[in-house]
Amino acid sequence: MNAMTDLKKLADDEVERPRYETPSITVMADEEVLKAFQMTALEISAAGCWWSASSWTAGS
């Protein structure tokens, strides 16, 4: 199998790829960038090592 065949096989295979997210920022506007680059308390605590870990509940 040569390189071209490899590429065709890749294209033909149904490969699960991350969904393409349309960029929300189209211009370098202060508000747009500051708004987009925020993290919620839940996102921060995803590492489990932030102190919102103090508020657990039994769950899934």
Add this chain to the structure above:
Amino acid sequence: MTLAASETKTVRGAVLRRDPAREGCFKLVHLHQDMQDYGDMSQASRRQRLHQHMHNEMQSLEIAAQCLVDFPDTPWELRMELARQCWDETRHTQMLYKRLLELGGSKGEFPVMNYEWGVTCMMDTLEARLALQNRTFEGGEIDLLRELAGMWRAAGDDETADLLSSILVDEIQHVRFANRWLKQLAHEQPRTLLTIARAIHFLRGVTAALAPQQGDVNAAGVDLSGYTHLGVLANIEDRRHAEFSEQEIAELLRKEGFAGLVVPTATS
């Protein structure tokens, strides 16, 4: 500012700032699974919560103080804000330590971790550190403290609940001055926006690297992958006090799945 290899540590592939000095009584750990967080409000859990919060305030003090050391050419007014923050975080640490002692706890009773220090102090600009420590971690704390005060009150401990509420007031100011300065600096020098974006990208990477893995059980026997966090929702009123714009708050609500609650306003 370039960090020597001796000033960093690597945890699950994430390069973080090496821990600050600690008294010998503290047991230092590097992953959440090695902490002793409980999932309830038992007496041991109450002491652990106060101990962890006390240690987090110590880190906040050290981060603000390190900023004063690392960025001596910062405008005087901003240095004064950081100095006042050092004083606030010191008082918070003392207040929580006093409450910990009143509940029968002691310094070093539980493991501690320098997560915020490790992430924030990897940043080589003051703007990036303000974006992470003040605007992100302490911004999240604004949301969290309101929830935690309610938890302690529901558990019958009004004194600790009042203590957390008083800390919240100070934290609002720490976020507010960071928001003011970051917005001013971004206006004067748009490159600041890229610095903020890069800092948040770094935090997201560390968060992903350190997230508990399937089957992780912490030092208190809690299955970390079997628990979900309570929804800590944006504290809208206090975020407004901290001068997050209506657009920023709306974006947080959208991320939390409450886009329907967003009311369009004329101000931003």
